Amino acid sequence: MIEFYHVNMVYPNGVVALKNITFTIERSEFVFMVGASGAGKSTLIRLLGREFLPTAGRIRVFGRDLTKMRRREVPLYRRSIGVVFQDFRLLNNRTVYENVAFAMRVLGAPSREIRKRVPEALAMVGLEKKAKRKPPELSGGEQQRVCLARAIVNQPSLIIADEPTGNLDPETSMEIVELLEAINIRGTTVIMATHDKQIVDAKKKRVIALENGQVVRDEQRGAYSSDF
């Protein structure tokens, strides 16, 4: 379903972010992308979101070659992906409900559909009682759940989470990862970039480790580091 084939990424300022990356992720997989800051996780995620194109190599997602995609096809492609950010990126002047509904509104969804699916998404993350609150009134964990609800409300086939627990305490972090697992069990592919050793070690999922822009390890039921 996701295929990176000899992907290289050099930024215009000369920084080499990714070197010869090749891996495949199947449908319904849950993958941790681990590595220190600057290892290339963010670049990889931004490439997946087709924010820019790789310098060399090919990226195929859902059978489509991102490097050959036309500019006007990009929005349609992004609708099949849900993104969760470390800094949540919620609209603070709108309610929780509106934040989630926003993701549907901007795709021109009918109001009937919005009224049905937004509460479902909020129930899935356990926030149905806080629909009328605004993000600043919520805890960090709750805000990240809103972000998760927004990511799943359009029923994407792939969820990309970029350090979703980076700003959260360990207990809350675990809850968020468990939510991602629950979403994954329903058939959605999940890629989570993280450097949270505790979570990765506890979950025993597939781990792709990046170091200096290269894949140094790719193992099923892996741990954060191989040296123990």
Next chain:
Amino acid sequence: MIFRNFVYYIKEAFGSIFRNGWMSLASVSVVTVTLLMLGSFILLNENVEFLATEIKNQVEIIARVEETLTPPEVERLRAQVIQLEKVAEVRFVSKEEALQNLKAQLGDVVAGYEEEGRNPLRDSFEIRTIVPEDIPAVAAELAALPGIAEVDYGADVVPKLFSVTNVLKWIGMAFMIGLAVTAVFLIANTIKLTVTARAKEIMIMKWVGATEWFIRWPFVFEGLLLGAAGALIPALILQRLYAEAFTWTRINLYFLPLVEPEAILGELTKLLLLLGASIGTLGSIFSIRRFLKV
């Protein structure tokens, strides 16, 4: 689908205008001030031009007749003048009438001549041409006619007046273009601030998969609405003020002709609204372009 989106754009535009109340007020004020200046200038320009045309139309040629001519000869000369191609109207002014006119203008200075029964003036024709621009040519033709002693049309004034109105027109145009460009620039900057304030929103929209035009439309409507609102205010102010000025001038400065309010205000309002809406729309398209590249 399309209608639903349209409703969404309008809602978003209004929502944003009220959410960013101060910014919106600033934008509207910028358009208001700019268009108020522009509108005043248009009114001024139109009136200067109108006045110039009025003055031009009042310029006439005075052709004085030789004293030796008998009345039938004068009548024949008159027939000859009216035959000239570019002449619209000829009026005969006898030397007695001319003296009366002079007396009305200068008063007692002339009275002495009357008492003595002397009249140093000549009979003359007052000639209007069909277009004022023909005056110098017609004057030359008249001077060549036998029986005409002297031709006078303010030879210096007429070409000068024409060049002055032309220069005024060009200065006015340059000034108005300058103002319009300034307005677009100011609006672009103001809307850039609203767009910056909403960069997060745009970023989320892009990541969720909204199309570029879907993101653009609310801003375009916002710019259009702000621009139109900014144009409506000066349009109303100018309508009111001009009508007042026109009435006041008619009573107090009756010799100063102004363009009728009905003849100018409708066009001016249309022009200002169109300009305001275009300035707003252009401004928002300029400022959002940069943010769409994600």
